[in-house]
Amino acid sequence: MMQKFVISLLLMNVLVNAYNPTIYELSLRPWLYELTNKYGRKISKLNDIPMEEFQNLKNLGVDYVWLMGIWQLGKYGLDFDKAHANDYKSNLPDFTMDDVIGSPYAITEFVCNSELGTDQDIVNLRKKLNDMGLKLMLDFVPNHSAIDSPYRTSNIDYYIRAPPNTPKPYDSEYYLPDGVSYGGDQWDGFWKDTAQWNYWNNDTRNYLKSIVKKIASMSDGMRCDMAMVILNDLFYNKWKPQLDAWGYKRPSTEFWSEAIKETKQQYPNVIFLAEVYWSKEQDLINLGFDYVYEKWLLDQQATLDVGKVRPILSNLNLNYASHSNHFVENHDEPRAIIKFSGKDYISCVAALMSYSIPGARFVNHGQLEGLSNKLDVHLRRSYKENGSAYVKSFYGKIMAILKREVFKSGNWTQLTVTGDQSWKFFAFRWTNASDKIVVVINFSEGSGYGLVKLSDASSGQQTITEMISGQTYVRSGDDMRNNGLGVIVDGWNAQIFKYF
Incomplete structure (x- = not known):
């Protein structure tokens, strides 16, 4: 995968002036359960949510609120999950059957879950969020439907099916009794609470494009689950026997290029976020996605080896980075x-x-509370804990800094740190008409010293501020330009300087 950064992409030397939004994921039904306990009254509908909760997110600098799990689910999925309840003990040792709420990725129909409200309630909530300066992101799960989707009865041709000559009864490891295949991908096998859409059937594609447009009409963005698995090559790798047996031909275009282009013609401001792995990130950017998951950096950071992180950032393609969705956790990852x-x-x-x-x-x-216990998507709660005081304090300071406009739409440069201990450091400068800020990170054990040249520092003596601690220093702008700003940063720590 390293080749993706070093060889496959051309290194860009231009500064990016793109918008860099903050996206906040809320697992919707568990969040409502959490709010019920917080407020001491039942909060189970979209209309019940106290708007101050969203205002708190706005105050943190959040731009998009992703309400994960808003669509209609079925009885089959819930029964399936309850039958596998012992699987949840590792995440929730004290779980009860009432905690099992069903996977939000086994969707019967793309209408609001009746337990949460109606489609109009979603539209109304979006209007309220927009009025306070927030945007709404919703799910699109493209690969499969729930087993008990009405389309499995009314439009069975929308699905991948066993080849016509397959003897009955069908093998239950792969197929439902009517021959429809379980949902799956080429690496993870089959998800037996789902049924697999057939993306080489033009009627299926048209139906799902209509769903994309519907979601766009109700939201400001959509997060597309496992977006790479429906790419033509990968789809054929997985479903070749079934597609060939039924005589389906490879589509001349990718679904995503059609769906995104057509949707943005009607809803030009909606953004598309792809969950994507397997080195298909750039492919999806090329097909029109605004942002794609970028997990490679996280995985190298988690080795705690600065030497594995440096090649990624040293060879960073700025165009690729500006389309990346950077994270240290989400509902699929460990905390x-x-x-x-x-x-x-x-x-x-x-x-x-x-x-x-x-x-x-x-x-x-x-994440901002420093929770360690994962919330399983099938459950309404995670194991109770207090979180980390260190994490709460850290993010309390950092989020206030990152919400400045310079971090949203400013110009970015990666700077070189010099000195005998420069190997410890990364430095990033963000500037706009109002701010000049440099972030200096020591990603290693032990304190380190380095020099960071700030070529745009103003002449003469100036007071600079380390924004995390609030401490100020008087430094020579000429010295910062010519020799560099001297920094001493503790191990696994950072300093953020505002200068002039």
Whole structure:
């Protein structure tokens, strides 16, 4: 995968002036359960949510609120999950059957879950969010439907089916009794609470494009689940026997290029975020996605080896970075503290590094509180904990800095740190008409000293501010330009300087 950064992409030397939004993920039904306990009254509908909760997110600098799990689910999925309830003990040792709420990725129809409200309630909530300066992001799960989707009965041809000559009864490891295949991909096998859409059937594609447009009409963005699995090559790799047996031909275009182009003609401001792996990130950017998951940096950070992180950032393609969605956790990943070997302070500096380069900044609910226990998507709660005081303090300061406009739409440059201990450091400068800010990160054990040249520093003596601590220093602008700003940064820590 390293070749993706070093060879496959041309290194861009231009500064990015793109918008870098902050996206906040809320697992909707568990969040409502959390709010019910917080407020001491039942909060189960979209209309019940106290708007001050969203205002709190706005105050943090959040731009998009992703309400994960808003669409209609079925009885089959819930029964399936309850039959596998022992699987949840590792995440929730004290779970009860009432905690099992069904996977939000086994969708029967793209209408609002009746337990939460109606489609009109979603539209009304979006209007309220927009009025306070927030945008609404919703799910699109493209690969499969729930087993009990009405389309499995009314439009069975929309699905991948066993070849016509397959003897009955069909093998239950792969197929439902009517021959429809379980949903799946080429690496993860089959998800037996889902049925697989057939993307080589033009009627299926047209139906799902209509769903994309519907979601766009109700939201400001959509997060597309496992977006790469429906690419023509990957889809054929997985479903070749079935597609060939039924005589389906390879589409002349990719679904995403059609869906995104057509949708943006009607809704030009909607953004598309792809969950994507397997080195298909750039492919999806080329097909029109605004942002794509960027997990490679996270995985290298988690090795705690600065030598594995440096090649990624040294060879960073700015165009690719500006379309990346940077995160240290989400609902699929372990909590950041666990990802970073239980070291809360390292999870924090890794997040700051990711959030200090261009692209979308992704925050998972509970991350800012330093939670360690994962919330399983099938459950309404995670195991109770207090979180990390260090993490809460760190993000309390960092989020206030990152919400400045310079980090949203300013110009970005990666700077060189010099000195005998320069190997420890990364430095990133953000500037606009109002601010000049440099982020200096020590991603290693032990304190380090380095020099960071600030070529745009004003002449003469000036007072600079280290924004995390609030401490001020008087420094010579000429010296910062010619020799560099001297920094001493503790191990696994950072400093952020505002200068003139």
